[in-house]
Structure formats: structure tokens, C-alpha cells
Amino acid sequence: MSRVPELLSFAAHVKGFMPPDEGRALFEAGLAQRTRSTWLEVGAWCGKSAVYLGAAALERDAVLYSLDHHHGSEENQRGWDHFDEELVDARDGRLNTLPSWQRTIADAQLEDVVFGLVGPSLVVAEHFAQPLDLLFIDGGHGHDVAWADYHAWTPKVVPGGALLIHDVFADPADGGRPPYEVYLAVLASGEFTERGHQGSLRWLQRN
Ligand code: SAH
Numbered sequence: 001m002s003r004v005p006e007l008l009s010f011a012a013h014v015k016g017f018m019p020p021d022e023g024r025a026l027f028e029a030g031l032a033q034r035t036r037s038t039w040l041e042v043g044a045w046c047g048k049s050a051v052y053l054g055a056a057a058l059e060r061d062a063v064l065y066s067l068d069h070h071h072g073s074e075e076n077q078r079g080w081d082h083f084d085e086e087l088v089d090a091r092d093g094r095l096n097t098l099p100s101w102q103r104t105i106a107d108a109q110l111e112d113v114v115f116g117l118v119g120p121s122l123v124v125a126e127h128f129a130q131p132l133d134l135l136f137i138d139g140g141h142g143h144d145v146a147w148a149d150y151h152a153w154t155p156k157v158v159p160g161g162a163l164l165i166h167d168v169f170a171d172p173a174d175g176g177r178p179p180y181e182v183y184l185a186v187l188a189s190g191e192f193t194e195r196g197h198q199g200s201l202r203w204l205q206r207n
Pocket residue numbers: 015016017018041042043044045046047048049050067068069070071072073097119120121122138139140145
């Protein structure tokens with residue numbers, strides 16, 4: 001029996017910044033990919049998006065790498081909007097989302113499907129040679145970080161593969177600029193065609 005309904009409702013209760021309708025769209029994008037292919041998300045946090053994508057990966061017999069240094073982005077640090085005291089490790093005062101991420105993937109029984117890559121995005125990208133059938137960019141949203149992720153990871157997406165970008169806001173009142181500017185650049189490159197959108201999620205496909 002398919003575990004999809006159970007996983008989608010489980011994901012909705014995981015800590016994070018992914019509304020259920022956008023999570024569902026991530027899942028659908030995953031389902032559209034080839035079987036036994038390799039997927040990667042930049043930005044894992046506590047594993048919420050990893051469960052949505054993982055549910056699709058399970059269906060497709062694919063694997064998802066979920067990459068994060070697990071110390072949070074700028075906007076997750078103390079004093080910022082998305083700070084969460086519960087995620088601070090008292091031993092060094094730093095955010096550490098790895099234990100929560102690991103708990104999420106274990107509880108979802110996705111340990112054979114979703115694998116953690118713990119490290120800085122750009123260094124990992126330099127040493128990651130596997131072509132990707134699906135790339136989800138949801139790491140740091142600052143200008144330099146967002147563009148660096150785009151340049152480092154997007155070339156690894158195969159023709160027909162999916163590129164998903166989160167937190168794309170056309171109206172500056174709704175959120176920061178960099179993911180939107182990256183999205184515009186992807187379209188302007190002529191290398192990708194838009195397949196769909198849901199909330200702040202954009203789904204593109206390499207031509
Ligand atoms: N995709 C997740 C949310 C990710 S939040 C979900 O929807 O559930 C963004 C994450 O990017 C944070 O956990 C932060 O630690 C990570 N991040 C930011 N910059 C990074 C970098 N340079 N390398 C690795 N991870 C980074």
C-alpha cells in the first residue's frame with residue numbers, strides 16, 4: 001500500500017516554513033521525474049520539505065540528498081524573525097537543526113530514501129559530480145548566497161530535470177529579492193521552461 005497519504009500528513013506537522021499546498025507541489029514535481037534518479041535539496045532545516053520530496057522519491061524509487069550545514073541562515077539567528085530558541089544547542093549557543101532533521105527522517109521511515117549531506121553548500125557542490133534529475137533550491141536567501149547556490153548547483157540538472165526554487169516573491173512587500181531575481185535569470189537564460197507554481201514555489205524544467 002502506498003505510504004503517500006500518511007507521509008503528506010506527517011510532513012504538515014514537521015517544524016518549518018513550507019505550507020501544505022507548496023509541499024504538495026514539491027511532491028508532484030518529484031512524481032514527474034524518472035525512476036531511480038538522484039535528487040538534491042539545498043536547505044534541509046528540520047526535514048519538512050525532505051519528507052514531501054521523500055514521499056515522491058519513495059514512489060519513484062529515487063533518492064534525495066538533503067543538504068545543510070544545520071546552523072541556520074541569517075534570518076534564523078537570534079534577534080531575527082525566524083529564530084527558534086528550541087533549536088539552540090546550549091553547549092555552544094549555536095543553532096543545530098541536525099538532531100531534529102534526523103528525528104524527522106527516522107519517524108517518517110525514509111532513512112533508505114533521504115540522505116543527509118552536512119556541510120557548506122558550495123564546498124559540497126564542488127565535490128558532487130552526480131547529475132541531478134531534481135534540484136530544490138531553498139538554502140540561504142541573501143544575495144551572494146542565493147546566486148552562489150544557483151551557479152554551483154543548476155549546471156548539474158539534466159535535460160528534462162526539475163529545478164524548484166522556493167520563496168520567490170514578485171512583490172518586495174512579501175519577501176526578499178534574491179530568490180525572485182535568480183528565478184528571473186533562470187527564465188532569461190532560455191535553458192528552462194516553467195512547469196508550474198504554487199505560492200512562492202516555482203517549478204522549472206531544463207529544456
Ligand atoms: N527546505 C527546508 C527549509 C530550509 S531553511 C524546508 O522547507 O523544510 C534554509 C536552510 O538553509 C537553513 O537550514 C540553513 O542552515 C541552510 N543554509 C543556508 N546557507 C547555507 C549554506 N551556505 N550551506 C548549507 N546550508 C545552508
